[in-house]
Amino acid sequence: MIETTIKVNDTMSMTKLTASDGMVLTNDTIYGNEIYLGLNDSPSNWHEIPESEVPSVDDYPSLEEELADAKDALKILGVE
């Protein structure tokens, strides 16, 4: 992880974290290759994990959930 201080102007600077090659930065909730820290955030809150370990965000409902939804829909529409 590379930590860089960016001087925005005479009174403001910003801390940027950059992940190493093949790695992703995370605070266990958010994931990214580049992180621009908020005012109250700290580099110690972030660590690197391999890209392959980033959780899938394909959080679509399962087929069973879709079927259950469809049945509910038909009931509400008064078809069954």
Place this chain on the structure above:
Amino acid sequence: MSIADKLTTIAGNQHRIYQAGYDKGKEEGGGSAEDYEKGVEDGKKAEYDAFWDAYQENGNRKNYRYAFYRSYWNDTNFKPKYNITPNAADGQYIFQNCAVTDMKSILERQGVTIDFSKATSLYYCFANAMVTHLPELNCASCTNFQNMFIGCSNLVSIDKITISEKATGAYLQLMFTSCDSLEHIIFDGVIAANGLDVHWSTKLTHDSLMSIINTLADKSTDTSGTAWCVTLGTENLAKLTDAEKAIATGKGWTLA
């Protein structure tokens, strides 16, 4: 009768409409072509009114859950007569898997709006819909945006979406999952909920990104220990200058 059956019946009634128009024209005016056409138009209008007055309860319908669910709703038959105004939690699933595309243009032609101002939950509202363009959406009363536009891979623009401090929790995190075509969306109001994630939308305009930055609530004095984060993604971050990013970080938001 299912919605699909009702719509099929309307289409099947075309012949009876034409015949009724012809008979009426012949009875009243000697059966001229103009009389025939007027009869047909009158018949179509009566059929349209009958369906939509019933379906939208003469404009009083508040529970719109699943109202336009699934792909048998499309650009041809989606012709609402009244504003779509769900109440409270009755904004869930309204357009899930709907095949209507340019909803904005259709609503403008119909002279009606989508009014989400009273909806408190828009959970899965447009999930997996084929919609391409949406008008302004006032979601100021909404607390739950979870998966609202998940899977809207054809969605190109939302004129404006108003969010207030009522939106809490992490419900914004999956709101735009897989919105790969989204280019233009203007946020209004205040984003005070954590975890907004638009990294799937790599084509977002600079104006869209700045609307996010500018509507982020000021968390600079927050002492709760919460890590306030917005995920824009690498491509979108590259569109912002350091000074623009610093607007967000200065308000206490980490950008990913």
